[in-house]
Structure formats: structure tokens, C-alpha cells
Amino acid sequence: xxxxxxxxxxxxxxxxxxxxxxxxxxxxxxxxxxxxxxxxxxxxxxxxxxxxxxxxxxxxxxxxxxxxxxxxxxxxxxxxxxxxxxxxxxxxxxxxxxxxxxxx
Ligand SMILES: [Zn+2]
Numbered sequence: 001x002x003x004x005x006x007x008x009x010x011x012x013x014x015x016x017x018x019x020x021x022x023x024x025x026x027x028x029x030x031x032x033x034x035x036x037x038x039x040x041x042x043x044x045x046x047x048x049x050x051x052x053x054x055x056x057x058x059x060x061x062x063x064x065x066x067x068x069x070x071x072x073x074x075x076x077x078x079x080x081x082x083x084x085x086x087x088x089x090x091x092x093x094x095x096x097x098x099x100x101x102x103x104x
Contacts, residue, residue, distance in 0.1 A: 007048045008048060024053055029049065032045045033049075035072065037076075
């Protein structure tokens with residue numbers, strides 16, 4: 001999870017002075033990031049990014065982008081783990097039978 005306060009100091013140190021598209025003033029704001037990968041929509045809410053006050057262009061700092069990409073990878077890995085669990089119901093069945101025999 002991206003911590004706004006944690007990033008704020010770092011971002012203000014490396015803050016771009018003006019919008020690279022129109023030269024307007026940039027302000028550090030909380031924005032929502034969205035990305036489509038593998039037909040799924042990934043979202044990260046309230047992350048710090050520089051928003052142009054003139055044209056509205058959003059400049060997402062590199063550490064925030066990396067955090068977002070890491071989050072997507074984590075979600076993908078979790079889904080793979082779930083799929084593995086689904087494939088092993090046979091083992092559980094055997095364990096139940098064992099327990100019943102032991103109780104008798
Ligand atoms: Zn601009």
C-alpha cells in the first residue's frame with residue numbers, strides 16, 4: 001500500500017517545476033491509478049501524483065508507478081495460489097476418511 005505521507009517528502013525533493021506538456025504549475029495531489037492487464041482492471045486509490053493546474057495532466061512519480069506495478073504482480077500471484085488450492089480437494093477427502101477411522 002502506498003503511504004502518501006511517506007512519499008510526500010521524497011516527491012517534494014524531486015518535484016518537477018512545471019508541466020512537461022504545457023508548462024503550467026504542478027500541485028501534489030491524491031489521484032486514482034487505473035490499469036488494464038490481462039482483461040482485468042487494477043486500481044490503486046489516493047496515490048500522490050503531480051497534477052497540472054492548467055491542463056489537468058497527471059504526472060505519476062516513478063516510485064508510485066513501481067508500487068502500483070508491484071501491487072498488480074501481488075494480485076496476480078495470489079490468483080495463481082488460489083488456482084493451486086482448487087486443484088487439491090482429493091487430499092482433503094483422504095484426510096477426512098482417516099480421521100473417521102481413528103475415531104471409531
Ligand atoms: Zn499542463
